[in-house]
Amino acid sequence: MRIKICGIKTLEQAQAIATYGATALGFICVQNSPRYISSEQIKLIVDGLPENIDKIGVFANESVEKIVLISQISGLTGVQLHDKESPEFCQELRQELTKIEIIKALRIRNLDDLENAVIYTNYVDTLLLDAYHPQQLGGTGQTLDWNLLQNFNPGCPWFLAGGLTPNNIIDALSQLKPNGIDLSSGVEIAPGNKDLDKVARLFARLGMGDRA
Numbered sequence: 001m002r003i004k005i006c007g008i009k010t011l012e013q014a015q016a017i018a019t020y021g022a023t024a025l026g027f028i029c030v031q032n033s034p035r036y037i038s039s040e041q042i043k044l045i046v047d048g049l050p051e052n053i054d055k056i057g058v059f060a061n062e063s064v065e066k067i068v069l070i071s072q073i074s075g076l077t078g079v080q081l082h083d084k085e086s087p088e089f090c091q092e093l094r095q096e097l098t099k100i101e102i103i104k105a106l107r108i109r110n111l112d113d114l115e116n117a118v119i120y121t122n123y124v125d126t127l128l129l130d131a132y133h134p135q136q137l138g139g140t141g142q143t144l145d146w147n148l149l150q151n152f153n154p155g156c157p158w159f160l161a162g163g164l165t166p167n168n169i170i171d172a173l174s175q176l177k178p179n180g181i182d183l184s185s186g187v188e189i190a191p192g193n194k195d196l197d198k199v200a201r202l203f204a205r206l207g208m209g210d211r212a
């Protein structure tokens with residue numbers, strides 16, 4: 001299973017989280033987020049990480065040109081589109097970013113939202129399901145209704161996100177079988193500042209450490 005920790009802002013925390021066993025790290029390229037980090041800062045972190053860890057930039061309604069530019073400057077291996085990007089937009093981006101994983105994040109309130117999510121499987125590599133919040137795009141710490149996902153089988157890999165923590169991760173994985181999990185605020189001291197004790201506890205709960 002892939003384990004993505006999102007909202008990384010320092011090399012020290014990135015390296016520590018990689019050592020615990022994260023398979024992917026996420027960098028918030030959305031300027032009004034408290035977790036925002038510039039492409040130059042991402043590049044410095046990316047250069048200090050092992051090659052085999054995925055480096056994902058998170059974008060919200062950004063232009064194709066800007067996503068391509070930031071991906072190149074930062075050395076990203078994937079992009080996560082976290083707002084109202086259409087399937088056509090994803091298709092256009094696919095033509096420009098042929099070697100980069102494209103993840104479409106969808107904020108799920110009901111079964112209609114899930115049906116809409118499945119449309120994207122033709123245009124992206126991976127889906128990511130997050131909770132819906134009326135005012136915020138992500139990093140809200142809210143869980144989505146896992147009951148909606150009981151029969152979710154989109155035909156492409158998918159991440160479960162939204163309000164996951166060391167305390168609820170086992171419960172989530174006992175109900176659902178995503179290809180990956182994505183955590184941000186659930187392993188933080190404050191937005192953008194990861195709590196390495198919580199990260200250690202997460203990996204211990206997943207059977208990859210000793211601090212359960």
Ligand SMILES: O=C(O)c1ccccc1N[C@@H]1O[C@H](COP(=O)(O)O)[C@@H](O)[C@H]1O
Pocket residue numbers: 006007026028030033034035058059060082128130137138139140141142161162163164182183184185186
């Ligand atoms: O974290 C942010 O500030 C953010 C801003 C804009 C778009 C997405 C953002 N975060 C993403 O939200 C999910 C879930 O976060 P949480 O675990 O509920 O705190 C995660 O995929 C982050 O990448």
